[in-house]
Amino acid sequence: MKTVSKLPDVGTTIFSVMSNMASEYDAINLSQGYPDFDVPAVLAERLNHYTLSGYNQYPPMHGVAYLREQIVQKVENLYAVSADVNSEITITSGATEALFVAIHTLVGNGDEIIVFDPAFDSYDPAIKLAGGRAIHIPLSSSSFSIDWERVSEAITPRTRAIIINSPHNPTGSVISSTDLDELAKLACAKDVAVISDEVYEHMVFDGQQHHTIASHPGLRDRSFVISSFGKTYHATGWKVGYCIAAPALTVEFRKVHQFVTFTTHTPTQWAIADYMDHHPEHHEGLPAFYQAKRDPFAKMLAKIGFELVPSKGTYFQLATYDALSDLSDLAFVAQLTQKARVAAIPVSVFYEVPPEMRLIRFCFAKEYETLLEAARRLESHFS
Numbered sequence: 001m002k003t004v005s006k007l008p009d010v011g012t013t014i015f016s017v018m019s020n021m022a023s024e025y026d027a028i029n030l031s032q033g034y035p036d037f038d039v040p041a042v043l044a045e046r047l048n049h050y051t052l053s054g055y056n057q058y059p060p061m062h063g064v065a066y067l068r069e070q071i072v073q074k075v076e077n078l079y080a081v082s083a084d085v086n087s088e089i090t091i092t093s094g095a096t097e098a099l100f101v102a103i104h105t106l107v108g109n110g111d112e113i114i115v116f117d118p119a120f121d122s123y124d125p126a127i128k129l130a131g132g133r134a135i136h137i138p139l140s141s142s143s144f145s146i147d148w149e150r151v152s153e154a155i156t157p158r159t160r161a162i163i164i165n166s167p168h169n170p171t172g173s174v175i176s177s178t179d180l181d182e183l184a185k186l187a188c189a190k191d192v193a194v195i196s197d198e199v200y201e202h203m204v205f206d207g208q209q210h211h212t213i214a215s216h217p218g219l220r221d222r223s224f225v226i227s228s229f230g231k232t233y234h235a236t237g238w239k240v241g242y243c244i245a246a247p248a249l250t251v252e253f254r255k256v257h258q259f260v261t262f263t264t265h266t267p268t269q270w271a272i273a274d275y276m277d278h279h280p281e282h283h284e285g286l287p288a289f290y291q292a293k294r295d296p297f298a299k300m301l302a303k304i305g306f307e308l309v310p311s312k313g314t315y316f317q318l319a320t321y322d323a324l325s326d327l328s329d330l331a332f333v334a335q336l337t338q339k340a341r342v343a344a345i346p347v348s349v350f351y352e353v354p355p356e357m358r359l360i361r362f363c364f365a366k367e368y369e370t371l372l373e374a375a376r377r378l379e380s381h382f383s
């Protein structure tokens with residue numbers, strides 16, 4: 001049978017490519033964004049408990065009430081945002097599903113969504129699969145901030161939404177309250193929706209605060225605010241996330257969600273809710289926890305000769321390497337993986353049109369010893 005690809009330009013994601021190469025060359029894998037430490041023991045015990053206690057059948061389509069209640073509490077406590085537990089919160093199978101569903105809720109044939117490059121790699125294919133077109137706008141090359149004038153010029157009558165990601169993967173930049181005001185001004189004036197990818201919401205450093213789109217009065221009713229428990233609880237393989245949206249948007253979101261996955265793994269929802277309820281200190285402590293990894297790792301990289309882009313949030317560190325090599329970022333990460341046995345991600349793959357600048361991304365969600373050994377390998381490779 002002749003197969004017609006719906007995504008002819010899409011290959012295997014860079015995360016799988018680099019992780020496979022890391023395993024082939026026995027390299028320390030600082031490419032894909034996941035921790036090399038485990039979920040909190042109590043959380044694993046809770047999952048075991050709920051699985052063994054019979055919490056194993058379909059949950060409500062929009063998620064277990066206990067978990068939705070905990071999300072309501074959290075956004076109230078952290079951001080002074082009020083959300084209705086029944087009509088505004090949907091539990092999804094990871095943020096990836098929530099993003100896919102939000103995009104499919106909004107986009108029809110020929111519609112456009114604005115994304116900022118470098119962009120997380122699931123946005124563009126999801127927009128294409130919905131029959132739409134991603135309009136790529138590069139972030140500024142100096143601070144990876146958004147040029148709002150350019151956004152304004154890119155909005156057309158076909159524009160259905162703008163996708164925001166803060167803290168931003170891969171650059172580690174964060175949006176400011178001024179950005180939120182600019183976004184609100186544009187979104188309201190041009191009547192477009194916002195899809196806000198906030199999966200790293202609890203990893204903002206140097207005493208700064210996360211600015212959730214949900215806290216802005218001009219954006220609250222036109223936004224899908226998406227987060228992931230995978231990042232927060234060191235459980236990227238559990239694939240549980242959620243979407244907060246106004247009731248009218250949530251009704252449409254759930255129409256799509258119910259035919260994508262219908263529901264999300266039951267005992268995991270119970271376990272996370274229980275853990276959130278009894279251990280709010282976990283997410284409160286994440287900025288200090290990750291900053292204590294970012295700072296020594298950044299120092300080690302700088303000593304080797306990498307030039308660092310300040311990481312204001314996420315668990316990623318961007319680096320340029322002009323003093324070390326003139327290879328392209330793709331060739332450079334292949335060399336690092338095969339010769340220095342440390343894997344990283346080339347940032348050019350996150351652009352529609354890659355810029356001149358050559359950048360790579362390291363994930364520092366690793367034990368201190370792992371980061372130290374990676375730095376030792378890099379140092380001996382370049383010395």
Ligand SMILES: Cc1ncc(COP(=O)(O)O)c(C=O)c1O
Pocket residue numbers: 033093094095096097120165169197199227228229230231236239240241
């Ligand atoms: C920016 C961003 N959005 C979404 C996701 C997907 O999250 P999940 O694993 O919960 O689907 C990731 C995961 O790496 C991410 O970095």
